[in-house]
Amino acid sequence: MEKYYLEIPTANRKKDAINYIEEFHIFNSDINGTGGLDRFLDNYEGWLNKLEEDYKRIPNEEKVPARTFFLVRKSDNKIIGMINIRLALNEKLKKFGGNIGYSIRPTERGNGFNNINLYLGLLLCNKYNIDKVLLDADLENPASWKTMEKFGGRLLREYYDDVYANCTVRDYEIEVKPAVLNYKKEMEQYIDFDNFIV
Numbered sequence: 001m002e003k004y005y006l007e008i009p010t011a012n013r014k015k016d017a018i019n020y021i022e023e024f025h026i027f028n029s030d031i032n033g034t035g036g037l038d039r040f041l042d043n044y045e046g047w048l049n050k051l052e053e054d055y056k057r058i059p060n061e062e063k064v065p066a067r068t069f070f071l072v073r074k075s076d077n078k079i080i081g082m083i084n085i086r087l088a089l090n091e092k093l094k095k096f097g098g099n100i101g102y103s104i105r106p107t108e109r110g111n112g113f114n115n116i117n118l119y120l121g122l123l124l125c126n127k128y129n130i131d132k133v134l135l136d137a138d139l140e141n142p143a144s145w146k147t148m149e150k151f152g153g154r155l156l157r158e159y160y161d162d163v164y165a166n167c168t169v170r171d172y173e174i175e176v177k178p179a180v181l182n183y184k185k186e187m188e189q190y191i192d193f194d195n196f197i198v
C-alpha cells in the first residue's frame, strides 16, 4: 500500500516545488493551497520566509496564521499535492476562503489523492483543537466539493459570489473530530505515520 504524508517545505525541495507549480501552468490549471508559492517562483527562499511569518502571525482582519505543506508520496518522494491550513479565521475568510485550500498536481488527479490530502489536513486541525473547518468550492469544481462531502462536509449555502469568484460558490462546514474518527479505518492505511507532522 502506497503511503502519503504532509511535509514542511524546506530549501531542499526548491526544484520539486517549482516543478509542481510549472505543471499547473502547463495544464492551465487553477492553483490553490500553495501559500502563494506561484508568486515566488524566482524567490523560493523568500517563500520559505513568508511561510514562517504566516505560521507566527497574530490574526488580524487582513491575515491569519496559516501553515502550508507538500503532500508527498513516500515511494517516489514526489510532491503530488499541497494544502494550506488557516489556523484561525477573520471575517473576510469566514465569507470567502475558509480554513483550507488545496491542490493536486494535474498529472496525479482523479486517484483519490485529494481525499488523502484533506484527511491529513483534518488530522492536523484536530491537533490544533479546531472543532469545525469552513471550506468553499466553486459549484463547477465537483472534485473539490466532493472531497468536502466525503468527510461529512455539510453544505451551508450555495450562492452567486460577485465579489471574489464571479461564479456560484458552495460553502461547507466539516466537524473535525467526527470526520477524523469516522474515516480513521479507511484513511489510516494511506498515512505514513513515521513522517507525521504535529
Ligand SMILES: CC(C)(COP(=O)(O)OP(=O)(O)OC[C@H]1O[C@@H](n2cnc3c(N)ncnc32)[C@H](O)[C@@H]1OP(=O)(O)O)[C@@H](O)C(=O)NCCC(=O)NCCS
Pocket (backbone or CB within 6 Å): 029, 030, 031, 032, 101, 102, 103, 104, 105, 108, 109, 110, 111, 112, 113, 114, 115, 116, 136, 137, 138, 141, 142, 143, 144, 146, 147, 150
Ligand atoms: C480539486 C482537486 C484538488 C481535486 O483533486 P483530485 O486528486 O482530482 O481529487 P480526488 O481524486 O481525491 O477526488 C475527490 C472526489 O472528487 C471526485 N472527482 C474527482 N474528479 C472529479 C471530476 N472531474 N468530476 C467529478 N468528480 C470528481 C472523486 O470521485 C472524489 O469523490 P469520491 O471520494 O466521492 O469518489 C484538483 O482538481 C485540483 O487541484 N484542482 C485545482 C485547484 C483547486 O481547484 N483547488 C480547490 C479549490 S476550492
